[in-house]
Amino acid sequence: MLAADQYLMVGVVLFGIGVIGFLTRRNVIVLLMCIELMINGAGLAFVSFCRQTGSLDGQVFVLFAMVIAAVEIAVALSIVLLVFRNRATLDVDEMEVLKW
Amino acid sequence: MVEATGLFSKLWLVPALPLAGALFNCLLGRQVSNFVVSIVACGSIGLAAVLSLLLFNSFLKLPVEQRHIELCMYNWIPSGDFSAPIDLLLDPLSMVMITMVSGVSFLIHVYSVGYMSRDESFARYFFYLNLFVFFMLLLVLAGNFLVLYIGWEGVGTCSYLLISFLYHKQSAARAGLKAFVVTRFGDFFFTLGIMLVFVQFKSIYFGEVLPRAHEVLTPVMATWIALLIFGGAVGKSAQVPLHTWLPDAMEAPTPVSALIHAATMVTAGVYLVARCYPIFQLSPTAMSTVAVIGLLTAVISATIALVNNDIKRILAYSTVSQLGHMFIGLGVGAPAAAIFHLLTHAFAKALLFLGAGAVIHALHEEMDIRRMGALKGHIPATFWTFLVGALAMAGIPGLAGFFSKDAILEASFTNGGVLLWLIMVVTAGLTAFYCFRLFFNAFLGEKRWDPHVEEVHHPAPVMTIPLMLLAVLAAVGGYMGVPHALGGADRISSFLAPVFPPAHHTDGGGDSSRLGIMLMTVSSMVAMLGIILAYYFYVSPEGREAPGRLRQTLSGVYDFLSNGWYFDKIYQVVFVDRFMGAANFFWQAVDTSVLDMTVRGLAGLVLGGGEIVPRLQTGLVRWYALFMVAGAVVIMGYLYIF
Numbered sequence: 001m002l003a004a005d006q007y008l009m010v011g012v013v014l015f016g017i018g019v020i021g022f023l024t025r026r027n028v029i030v031l032l033m034c035i036e037l038m039i040n041g042a043g044l045a046f047v048s049f050c051r052q053t054g055s056l057d058g059q060v061f062v063l064f065a066m067v068i069a070a071v072e073i074a075v076a077l078s079i080v081l082l083v084f085r086n087r088a089t090l091d092v093d094e095m096e097v098l099k100w
Numbered sequence: 101m102v103e104a105t106g107l108f109s110k111l112w113l114v115p116a117l118p119l120a121g122a123l124f125n126c127l128l129g130r131q132v133s134n135f136v137v138s139i140v141a142c143g144s145i146g147l148a149a150v151l152s153l154l155l156f157n158s159f160l161k162l163p164v165e166q167r168h169i170e171l172c173m174y175n176w177i178p179s180g181d182f183s184a185p186i187d188l189l190l191d192p193l194s195m196v197m198i199t200m201v202s203g204v205s206f207l208i209h210v211y212s213v214g215y216m217s218r219d220e221s222f223a224r225y226f227f228y229l230n231l232f233v234f235f236m237l238l239l240v241l242a243g244n245f246l247v248l249y250i251g252w253e254g255v256g257t258c259s260y261l262l263i264s265f266l267y268h269k270q271s272a273a274r275a276g277l278k279a280f281v282v283t284r285f286g287d288f289f290f291t292l293g294i295m296l297v298f299v300q301f302k303s304i305y306f307g308e309v310l311p312r313a314h315e316v317l318t319p320v321m322a323t324w325i326a327l328l329i330f331g332g333a334v335g336k337s338a339q340v341p342l343h344t345w346l347p348d349a350m351e352a353p354t355p356v357s358a359l360i361h362a363a364t365m366v367t368a369g370v371y372l373v374a375r376c377y378p379i380f381q382l383s384p385t386a387m388s389t390v391a392v393i394g395l396l397t398a399v400i401s402a403t404i405a406l407v408n409n410d411i412k413r414i415l416a417y418s419t420v421s422q423l424g425h426m427f428i429g430l431g432v433g434a435p436a437a438a439i440f441h442l443l444t445h446a447f448a449k450a451l452l453f454l455g456a457g458a459v460i461h462a463l464h465e466e467m468d469i470r471r472m473g474a475l476k477g478h479i480p481a482t483f484w485t486f487l488v489g490a491l492a493m494a495g496i497p498g499l500a501g502f503f504s505k506d507a508i509l510e511a512s513f514t515n516g517g518v519l520l521w522l523i524m525v526v527t528a529g530l531t532a533f534y535c536f537r538l539f540f541n542a543f544l545g546e547k548r549w550d551p552h553v554e555e556v557h558h559p560a561p562v563m564t565i566p567l568m569l570l571a572v573l574a575a576v577g578g579y580m581g582v583p584h585a586l587g588g589a590d591r592i593s594s595f596l597a598p599v600f601p602p603a604h605h606t607d608g609g610g611d612s613s614r615l616g617i618m619l620m621t622v623s624s625m626v627a628m629l630g631i632i633l634a635y636y637f638y639v640s641p642e643g644r645e646a647p648g649r650l651r652q653t654l655s656g657v658y659d660f661l662s663n664g665w666y667f668d669k670i671y672q673v674v675f676v677d678r679f680m681g682a683a684n685f686f687w688q689a690v691d692t693s694v695l696d697m698t699v700r701g702l703a704g705l706v707l708g709g710g711e712i713v714p715r716l717q718t719g720l721v722r723w724y725a726l727f728m729v730a731g732a733v734v735i736m737g738y739l740y741i742f
Contacts, residue, residue, distance in 0.1 A: 022725055031721070092721045099719030 007048035015041030028080050028090045032073060039069045107158050110151065111171050111188055114198055115237040117148040118205075122230035129223025138213040141226035145209050145233055149202035156199050159190070164598055167192055170243050170307060177246075181302055189243035189306055193439065193599045196592075197240035197371060200443050204363045204450050205233045207566040211454050212355040214562035215461065219353075225265065229359070232258035236364050240371060245294045245304040248372070252290070252336070255365045256283050262356040263349045275348040282345040286335015290372075293328030300325070310378045317382055326379050326386030329372060330393075337369025337423045340397040344667050346420055350412040354457030357412060362419050362453050363446035370426045370442050374435045377600050381433075391431025391516065395523060398424030400665055402530040406537070407661045410467050411456045414538050418493065419449055421531065425508055428524065434511030435600045436593040440581045441508055443592075444500035447577045448492040451570035452535075455486035458559045458567065459542055463549060469541040471550050476543045478556040481564040483543050485571040490539045492574040494532035495627045497620070503578035506620045507593075510583070513619055521619070525626050532630030540638040585616030 018037030025031060043062040050058035084090060121144030129137050159167060173186040209229060216225050232255060239251025257280075264276030294304065300316055301309045317325070333339070338346035349361050360366070373380060373390060380386050398421045405417035422445045429438030460467055462479050476483045492499040495506070505528060513521040559567075582588020636643035651658050663669065 019729060023722055023729065026722075095721070096719030100714035100717045 004048050004052045007051070008045055011041045011044035011048065013041070014038075014044060017041075026091050026093055028083070028092055028095075031092060032076050032080070036069060036073065039065055107155060108169050108190065109171065111155065111169070111190055111241070112173060114148050114151055114155070114202065115188075115234050115241060117144045117151070118230045118234040118237065120144055122227050122234055125223050125227040125230060129227060132223075134217070134222045137223045137226050138209075141230050142206065142209045142213065144230060145202060145206045148233070148237070149199075149206045152199045152202045155190070156195055159192075159195050167195075167598055168307070172243075182298070184244065184246045184304065186247055187243035187305075188241040188247075190241065191599055192596050193371075193374060194240050196439065196443065196596070198237055200446055201233070201236050201240060201364050204446055204570075205229075205236075205359060207569055208355050208359045208363075208450060208454065211358075211457070211563050211566040212353075214560040215355050215457055216353065217560075221265070225262075225353070228258055228261045228265070229356070232262065232360060232365070236368070239368055243306060245297060245306070245309075248375075249290070249294060252332070252368065252372075253287065255360070255368060256280065256287070256336070259283075259349070259360050259365055262360060263352045265353055265356070266351070269351070272351040275345075275351040279345040279349050282342050283335040286332050286342055288331075289328045290332025290335075293325055293332065296321075296325050296328060306375065310376070313378045314382055317379070319383060322379055322382035323385045326376070326383050327389060329376050329379070330386065330390055333369030333372050333427075334393060335369075336372075337366050337427070338397075338420050339369070339393050339424065339427060340400055341667070343397060343401060343420050344664075344671060347413045347416045347664070350410070350416050354412065354453060354460060357416070358450045358453030358457070361416065362449035366419060366423060367426070367442045367446065370423065370430065370438055373427070373430050374439055374600075377430070377435050380430070381601065387431050387433070389431075391428050391520070394424040394427025394429075394431055395520065396424070397421065398428065398527050399523060402527045402534070403661050404664050405534040406530060407658055409469055411459065411469050411472075411538060411542065412453070412467060414469070414534060415449065415452055415456060418452075418531065418534065419445075421527065422449070422493075425505065425524070425527075428512060428516075428520070429508040432508075432511045432515040432520070434508060434515070436596040437504065437507035437511055437581075439596060440592045441501075441504035443580075444492070444504040444574070444577045447570055447573040448489050448499075448501055451485060451489035451567065451574050452493065454563070454567055454570065455482050455489060458482040458563060459486075461559060461563075462556045464553050464557065466550055466553065469538060471548050472542040473545040473549070474543070474547040475556070479559060482559060482567065485564075485567040486539060486543065488571040489574050490535040492578075493535045494631060495528055495623060496532075496631075497624050498575075498578075500574050500576070500578035502620075502624070503581050503583065506616075506623060507581060507583060507590075509623055510585075510616050510619050513615075525623050528623050529626040529630040532627040533634050536631045536634035537638055540634055544639050583616060585613040585620070 015038050018034045018041060021034035021037065022031055025034065043065050046058035046062050046065075050056065080090070083095065087094065089095075121140050124140050124144075125137055169190040171188045171190070173188070175183060175185040177184040209226075212225070212229065216222055219225060235251045235254030235258060237251075239248055239255060242248035242251055260276045260280040263279050264273050266272045297309060298304050300321060301312065303309055313322070335342045346361060346366065350357055352361065380390065401417040401420035401424065405414050405421065408414045408417060422441070426438040426441050426445070429435070429441060458479060459472065459475060459482065462475065462482070463472060466472065488499070492501040495502045509521060509524055509528070512524055579588075581590055581592035583590050637647050660666070
């Protein structure tokens with residue numbers, strides 16, 4: 001069925017935008033948003049495969065992924081807040097103290 | 101086998117007391133005064149000696165068939181059908197040995213207090229000496245081969261430590277090393293022998309192995325085991341061809357030479373062969389090997405002693421020669437006579453060494469008999485006791501050495517043949533000659549002292565009293581074995597009889613007693629002849645020129661003998677130089693070039709890599725993400741292609 005392939009394409013595009021955004025942008029908030037894009041791209045792939053095979057497993061996965069993404073973003077944003085308070089910047093390239 | 105009861109259950113104290121003394125002197129010896137050190141050292145050995153005598157007394161009251169007492173301390177290595185407990189065995193053989201060892205050790209400890217009084221390593225000396233006595237007592241009391249082996253290696257270690265006691269002296273350090281390496285070479289065979297015993301018997305207990313030896317062993321196997329064990333004895337007891345370490349071991353302080361290299365440790369080989377006698381008896385080959393090695397040793401070292409000029413080395417060669425006599429005794433089937441000779445020799449030779457120590461001490465560390473003389477009036481106590489020792493050594497009738505040597509001579513005549521006997525009688529003559537050559541040169545004649553010796557050091561009473569006691573023992577020690585031929589009871593033989601199966605027992609019938617008296621007369625006359633010759637050469641005015649002339653006439657023989665039959669030189673070329681060459685090759689070519697370079701190269705590689713690789717950890721999150729993406733791409737590409 002054509003529709004499933006198209007859903008899948010949308011998922012791939014979402015994931016690709018997320019990856020490229022993650023590699024090219026420097027603002028932490030934007031990076032977190034890119035991660036969200038990647039998660040949702042993968043989720044969309046799950047759901048479209050579900051439609052093809054008729055099982056519900058993928059949908060359950062997606063529900064879990066959404067919950068975890070919400071939790072993760074809550075933690076991540078609070079860390080970002082603390083980092084911003086300490087260093088007055090959101091540029092990831094400035095956050096490079098953990099190195100050799 | 102009898103369980104240890106009463107006094108015998110305290111048997112373990114005999115080796116434990118010296119060990120306690122050793123531990124005290126090791127741990128606290130430097131904190132306390134020399135007086136405390138000597139009290140602890142001598143006291144612990146003295147108590148062990150008293151306990152040995154008490155044990156001997158109770159032992160004699162036991163019926164003969166009960167004179168085999170085992171005392172198991174604890175099971176050290178239980179493993180499958182192998183078990184190696186620390187167990188002690190008290191039978192007539194170990195009984196006489198512990199009595200002799202603890203008694204002689206005690207006297208030598210007391211003497212050492214005087215001899216070493218000005219040494220700064222006083223506590224270290226007594227630590228080693230006590231430890232030695234512990235291992236020696238463990239050796240002779242061992243109830244199985246493994247415990248014996250512990251004692252065996254322990255005395256070897258202590259011998260090494262004491263030979264190298266003056267470790268800052270190059271020659272002493274080398275002599276210790278030589279003694280250790282040479283005896284270890286013999287011990288290697290002994291180790292194999294013990295393993296073979298276990299393979300054959302599935303046991304290492306003397307009480308299980310020896311009585312079953314004639315059932316279990318084939319003649320070939322008995323020969324193998326006996327020869328391997330004898331290999332250990334050859335090393336420890338300094339027999340040809342492994343005798344070269346003992347003369348060098350004279351670098352040790354003189355009381356050490358008296359204790360370890362005359363009275364006790366070097367006789368451990370004789371003890372070992374006597375202990376394993378039931379195995380040796382099964383193999384005529386092994387018995388004749390023992391006798392032949394003993395004979396070679398006796399002759400070779402007696403001839404070397406004739407020309408040596410170092411007071412201690414003469415005595416060392418004499419010790420080697422006498423040990424050879426003991427092995428002849430074992431080889432011709434007279435183990436009781438060999439043990440008897442071991443005891444009397446221990447008294448006489450310890451006395452001679454301690455006397456030599458007093459002489460060396462008197463003349464300010466002079467050891468060359470050419471620079472002695474006329475000491476008779478200066479140190480009379482040493483003179484008289486040394487005379488007793490020399491007479492006992494020479495085998496003059498009535499003194500200890502006479503009875504024991506003639507017991508061996510008689511057994512050699514009956515079991516070994518006239519030729520063997522003849523060679524031994526000649527050797528006995530040589531023994532008398534070199535003993536008195538030493539004696540006359542040191543004590544009589546004119547003063548030939550080194551000019552810097554202005555005043556003689558007089559030995560303290562703490563040195564002369566042990567000398568006197570040993571002189572008494574050397575004089576009367578022989579009366580425990582007066583032969584039947586002279587109307588005695590030969591008590592030492594009958595006491596030791598339960599240990600040695602009576603296969604070769606010679607009984608004192610009418611005919612053999614006349615023969616015995618004849619043999620004794622001949623050997624005593626030969627000994628007298630040796631003494632008279634020594635007197636003519638070194639004391640009487642007429643014979644003064646004779647040694648020099650003889651030396652010129654026989655200069656080839658003289659060089660041969662004074663170089664010790666070139667044993668050391670040959671070993672140097674054949675073994676030591678080769679080994680040093682190989683060691684140098686492995687050190688410089690293999691170790692430094694190949695092994696070290698490999699290891700250093702690897703280390704450099706790791707260090708260099710460690711400089712480069714960490715730079716990948718930039719701390720930049722997006723950089724890491726790029727790696728992840730690149731990795732994912734590579735994996736997906738791989739999956740796509742294959």
